[in-house]
Amino acid sequence: MAPAEKRQSKGKQKIDICPIEKKSPRQVTFSKRRKGMFKKASELAVLTGARVAAAVFSQAENAFLFGDPSIDAVLRSYAPAGAAAVAPLVAGHGNGGDGLFGGEEGGGGGDVGFDPEAMRRAEEETKAQVAAEQARMRGAAARILALAGGRPWWEADVEALGEAELPEFVRAVEKLRATVGRLANDTPLAADPPPPQQQKRR
Secondary structure (H helix, E strand, O other): OOOOOOOOOOOOOOOOOOOOOOHHHHHHHHHHHHHHHHHHHHHHHHHHOOOEEEEEEOOOOOEEEEEEOOHHHHHHHHOOOOHHHHHHHOOOOOOOOOOOOOOOOOOOOOOOOOOHHHHHHHHHHHHHHHHHHHHHHHHHHHHHHHHHOOOOHHHOOHHHOOOOOHHHHHHHHHHHHHHHHHHHHHOOOOOOOOOOOOOOOO
């Protein structure tokens, strides 16, 4: 009896990346790939200790969020000055277990209180505040150097410093003190020279 011919497999086929026209397969693909992306983000956080935030918007404009340790913690770490504006963005969202993996598109899982426009405004507000703070610090540094009159900056007249310059001056002095202390601790003390030897008289 002749052996049956082995059916040849075409192997793993490459999936063409193109829009899925039918609604039902599109929703299934969205749900599966969203969960897969969040799983990869969680693994990245566990393996590397990275702080991760991910947001996915469905065609129905539902937002699905993932954050490690949380969306709130990640957003606040990059927008501390705009914390008040960030607060409404993360209302109702916790870590990866807060409804981020449940429900199909349109089920409302993870879409509570998320406002992309508010996030954009918060980002612009934070950038403006950072730029203003940098300009203030540059102005304070220039004022301190001017008061030093060509001498080292730490010899500037403290009594002439204003409210804007004094905190920066104190911070710079503390940093200088810490640097000097660290260098002093790292520098080995020179050994005491040996006492002179008395020559014996003949």
